[in-house]
Amino acid sequence: MRLKIIHIALFILLTSHLGYCQDFTRDCIYIDFETIPSGQLIDDMDIFDQYSDVFGVSFSLEGGIPARLAKVGAPMTAFQGPNNGADTPAAGVDIGEYFLTDNGTVFGLNADPIYVNFLSPMDSVSGCILDMDFGERFVVHALGEFGDVIFADTIFSSSEINGVIIPGDPGTGDGLCTEWGFRLDECEGSIFSVKLDGFRVTNGGFGLGLDNLTFCKFGAKLNIDFQINQSDIICGGESGSISVNSLSDQNLVYSLNGGDFSSELNFPEVAEGVYEITVRNELGCEDVYDISIDNIPVPEIMSVIDTDAECGLENGTITLDVVGGFGEIQYTYDGQNYVTDGMFTDVPPGDYTIFVLDALGCVDSATATVAPSLGPTIIGVVQENASCDLSNGEITIGAIAATPFIEYSLNDGPWQMDSDFIDLAPGDYTITIRDEMGCTKDTMLTVEVYPIFEIRNVAETEPECLEDNGTITVNYDGGVGDVEYSIDGGFSYQFSNVFSGLAPGNYQIVLKDEKGCELTVDATVPPYVCPVYVGNIFAPNNNGVNEFFPVITALEYPATILKYSIYDRWGELIYDAENFSIHDDSYYWDGNFRGKTAVLGVYVYLIQVGHLDGSTEYLSGDVTMIK
CATH class of the missing domain: 2.60.40 (Immunoglobulin-like)
Known part of the structure; x- marks a missing residue:
């Protein structure tokens, strides 16, 4: 492995001289500390994991202590320039408004190291160190996955010999932003973190000031430069598929299980197993991906439990035991409405074909039957309205059931075997019947009141002279049906409301309707008057x-x-x-x-x-x- 440290004014401009990827910024991270993914920038604020979710980068000091944010021209937290002032770069050096520092103090010869940690390993790191002045050193350590040092380099500032300032490394000096950077020659990203350290070899204080950080990973990137497509074996099929297609203008080639490289890779029929796909770019950088083709079990109905309807209702149930399938399993017993619960309730009687469907569209089916049942049924109601201004209404229920045992209840009252309810006041009633299985049936009834039975008027006529031919006529309102009349205390009745052939005297008339309601009225036949x-x-x-x-x-x-x-x-x-x-x-x-x-x-x-x-x-x- 060949490592290089590059002290350059613009790291990106010189990459072509080092044989870097022509478009290496494809997977690069650039942080200048002028914005933050969430929140507002404030001088001397903690910088720790604010960039982690968006950029996959976090910053810390030894022991996991957060680094600090410094503001240009604010109270000194990183460096003191003799010509420019605290935390202020030289004229013409534009680093924006904010930069990164260590612990926010300039004290002692050694700065607290700043660690830059990556969620995904990188191939190259670059940035600038502020104010590399007289007698100062800046050390970069690239660390591997387990914290081992895989690369180290030091930037020296100007040094003094016999009182004469002799230039040191290029770009160093009071208030300057010294560019630094390096890249591993190999294609695989292996830098998991970077340790940035500094110290002085002469008297004074030293603090780190860092800005314009860039981190890159080279080689082809999955789902950026290319895409791997795979299909598992589903729905009881015999094979899956693997294909790769490019997403960029890079000239990528692919190999399956160590076979020949090709610019296209398409295997429409592959068996269950693990396959190795190698992706190679123009620089010869290779990435290897393991692809697993799985045989997804189809959904299978192991058992169907159906229960018949009860009480003459649509309350059957169907319960399925299903194994296999991918993702969410859906069920239907009517072929239209799918649910995610394998138990159907309130199912009407009938024959059904049950279907189960997984997230891949794989289907299994079974049959079920919900048998009907006979619940208690009200087949007739006879009711008598209240009459005679009494609570004497009646309700009689006619009912049938699968068993001869039927009970009756009025308004949720006690159960009785008698289907008659008597002495009811006018009002609304709920009659409930119950069979031996506990099945019930309700009906609503209203006991009305018959029209009030009352005397409207009584008319008497006197008899003729010395004759018993007086009359009494009684008129009434209300009542039910035909009304009978009695003038002898109820011993005999007639349907006519007129009593004739009456001698003068006092009489008591009794009226009785079909419901037995009685009215009594007194009447007097006046004495006859003979002419004089x-x-x-x-x-x-x-x-x-x-x-x-x-x-x-x-x-x-x-x-x-x-x-x-x-x-x-x-x-x-x-x-x-x-x-x-x-x-x-x-x-x-x-x-x-x-x-x-x-x-x-x-x-x-x-x-x-x-x-x-x-x-x-x-x-x-x-x-x-x-x-």
Whole structure:
């Protein structure tokens, strides 16, 4: 292995003289500390792993302590230039605003080494060291995977001999940015970290100031310059495939298992196993990749467990035991809806073909059958609404089940064997039936209330004189069906609402509808009223005919004369009687006045008759007394 240290003003410009790859920056990392992947740059901040995720590079001191960030012209943390000031480069030297330093102090002859660590090993490293002044040294160590030194070199600053300044290595001096760099001649990246160290050989303080760091790896890069394509053996096939295709303009050649190199590599049929692919670039750099062709097991249904539906519902289950397959396994029992769970629930009765599908599209199938079942079924409902303003509604359930044992429950109440529910108030009800297997079925019912049964009115008519032909008519609202009527206390009923042929008196009418709801109403047939008559002439001559002036009515009608008054033409009261039976002739005027026969002529009468119904009839007029 031939190692070189290059002290150059521009490392990249001289790479062609060293036989480097013409486009070696393809996989290079450049850090100038003017930006940071996350956060904001601040003077004297810790620099540790901020560049790791993006660039694969981290910085540290001995013991894993973070390095520090220095700001140009800020308080001294790296160097003191006699001509330019603290942490300030010489005129014309542009290093931006920030650079990397060790521990942030300039004290003692030795600086704390800075370690640059790579996630992926590199082939070349370059950068610049600031202010390599009088009597100072800068040492670079390239370290291998296990921390072993695989390369070392030192940059010397100017040295003094007998008081005369004699130039040392090129590019060193006060405030300058001395370029340094090296590259391993071999193609394989083997630098896992770089140790950057410095010290003074004369009195004073020394600190490291680093900037413009570049790290590169040469050779063809997988997925950048070329791509390896492989296909495993899937779905029970017999072979896989391997191919390589270029992604860049490099002239790459490829070899499979040590065979001949070719600019194209395509093996469409390869058996299961491990294959070695060698990639060589124009410089002869080779990278070897092991490719494994695997035989991916196909998904295989080992068992199918199906359970029948229960309770007459669509609640069967199908459970699959599947082995093999690649990635996520999907299942379907209807050929349309795929799920990632191998247990299907709420499956309707029927015959099914089950398919399983893995992430590669490989399929296996099996059959399953979910048998139907007979759950309890409500086949009829008879209900009676509440009537008579009572809680007397009824519900009767007709049901069948696979077993003769059926229970019934009302509104989640106690279970009973009787299918009848009685004495129900109006409202909504849930009836549940349950068979011997515990299967249930619900139905919702509403017990209504029949129209309220009530009397609308009662009409009575009085009988005719001395007749028992009075009537009572009863009208009602509500009720159910035909209504019957009774006037004898419920002993007998009729469908007519009219009772006729009634004698005067008090009666009690009972109404009853088809539900047995009863109403009772009192009615009174008023007494009959017979007509009364008064003559207009009488002759009190002791011949036994028309001897007095009577009020005449039916012989059996017991009316009462409440007031009986006779006046002459000048208004003088001639005769007066009261409160006597209409049939008592002894109270009527016999034509006498003050013990002797009154003067023949016209007289005026005023009579009040009291009838059986309590009414008073007023009679008035004139009567002529003759001889």
